[in-house]
Amino acid sequence: MSDQHYILCIETATSTCSVSLSNRQELLGLREAREPNMHASALTVFIQELVADCGITFDSISAVAVSKGPGSYTGLRIGVSVAKGLCYALDIPLISVNSLLAMAQGYLTDNAELGKNLVLCPMIDARRMEVYVAAFDTHLKELEETKALIVDESSFSHWTKKGYFVVLFGTGADKLGALFGEHNxxxxxxxxxxxxxxxxxxxxxxxxNQSFEDIAYFEPFYLKDFVATTPKKMF
Structure with a gap:
């Protein structure tokens, strides 16, 4: 059995379009850019460039992992569609990863030394003061399941009153600086x-663990139903 296990990861839950290729847990290459509405035009290009630059063929890929949500309805739909298409064509398994859990993993990777009484709250913007959020400890144990939350000044008081320090990060947190700027x-x-x-x-x-998705039936975790809007009529 080959020691090479190439996994292609696709992240399109936010305005960032990102693709990585790894061998086991070794990162071989990364392609990403942040620009609104770029997923449809850039995702397959990024994948082709990444596979070529890493010197492998598509037939060498062992599995495709996709960020399943929550997040942008359109971004998730594009990412999952491309991931499923690759898995069908290459006859390889599909892996799904909760977008907020992946964010918590990324924060821990970048911040190795953290205190014990810490609550990590990755957030994805859901417009206005609403966010998609979950809560994890520093071992990635889920403390609060993924949910949609309209944030106010008391949203995390149940943690701070118990002596925990709360870290908010992600596109949903970028709009909360003024709200919690003076909170110790x-x-x-x-x-x-x-x-x-x-x-x-x-x-x-x-x-x-061979924890794979059923390619035929897997759908993104949208969390909320997509609501289409139509422009107002001009008279």
Whole structure:
């Protein structure tokens, strides 16, 4: 059996379009950019460039992992569609990773030394003061399941009253600096970006456990139904 296990990771839950390629847990390459509405035009190009630059063929890929949501309805739909198409064409398994869990993994990777009484709250913007959020400890144990939350000044008081320090990060946290800027028990980390590289350890763990999705029936975790809007009529 080959020691090479190439896993392609796709992250499209936010405006960041990101693709990584790893061998087991070794990151071989990364392609990503942040620009609104770029997923449809850039995702397959990034994948082709990445596979070519890493010197492998598509037939060498062992599995495709995709960020399943929550997040942008359109972004998730494109990412999952491309991931399923690759898995069908290459006859390889599909792995899904919760987008917020991957963000927490990424934060821990970048911040190795953290206190014990810490609550990590990755957030994805859901417009206005609403966010998609979950809560994890520093071992990635889920403390609060993924949900949609309209944030106000008391949203995390149940943690701070118990002596926990709360860290907010992600596109949903970028708009909360003014709200929690003077709060000593809450840190708002600005500019944190989703990345397919954050998915790599989680995808490898699922690959080892053979925790695969049914390609035919798998759908993104939208959390909320898509609501189409129409422009107002001009008279």
């Amino acid at each position: 028990e809450i840190e708002v980390v600005l500019g944190f970006q989703n990345s397919a590289a954050h998915m790599m350890p989680l995808a490898w763990q699922k690959y080892n």
